[in-house]
Amino acid sequence: MLATKMTRAGVALALLLVVTACSRGEPQLMHTNRGQVAPDEFAILPGKPIEIPQNLSTLPAPTPGGTNRTDATPIEDAVAALGGSPARMRPDGQLSADGALIRQTTRYGVQPGIRTELAAQDLEFRRQHRGRLLERWFRVPTYYRAYRPQELNQYNTLERWRAGGAPTPAAPPDPETR
Incomplete structure (x- = not known):
């Protein structure tokens, strides 16, 4: 009698584990809020400095x-940093009359729907690289391992640019060659 109840409980537990392991929600590779008990300091944006105008009636x-x-x-x-005029932006955030900035950023062409296409490809990639079972259960970040083959080796790229004669004065030294 006791063995039968234990067997049923074991089977029920195994089924529960199988069902939770096979969930097909959107895969999370990073788990940024895992173990987070403090407020997120990056959620607070500093404001611009307060300025008092010469004439307070102009406020x-x-x-x-x-x-x-x-x-x-x-x-x-960002528009100002790229050489555009923020005053020429429409209320929806799109540039309306800053032709020079638009020509510069679209000089190599524009592919319509690229964001949707890339989002679908990345979702499929994340589904294929979800991590192992225990990593998913304990919400272990698998982001870096999944995207490692696509990672840019910054020091090899730096050496290639230097060999080509490009000035790279602000590049830090390779920590592995010290």
């Missing part, structure tokens, strides 16, 4: 829930 009216003059604007900052 815009407050807009609750709207934008603030000290809010971070990473997209506009």
Whole structure:
């Protein structure tokens, strides 16, 4: 009687493990929040410095829930860093009249739907490289092992550029040759 109950419990446990191991959700390779008990310090964006204008009557009216003059604007900052004009951006974040920036970034062509295509390919790659059973159970990151064949060897690339005569003054030395 006891042996029968133990056998049933063992079979039920084995079935449960098999079902959980075969889950087909979107594969997670990184598990960034594994063991995280503290707040994420990268979720806090520093604001721009507060400036007091010469004439306080030129300040815009407050807009609750709207934008603030000290809010971070990473997209506009990136457009300015690439030589574009953030003032020419449409409210949806797309460039409307900055032809020079658009020509420069699309000079090698544009493939429509590339983001969707790459997302589908990467999802298939992650499904094929999900990690071993215990790695999935204990949420061990398998990202670096899965993507290692696609990794760029920065020091070999640096030597190839130097051999070609390209100046590389800010490159750090290879730690393995010390």
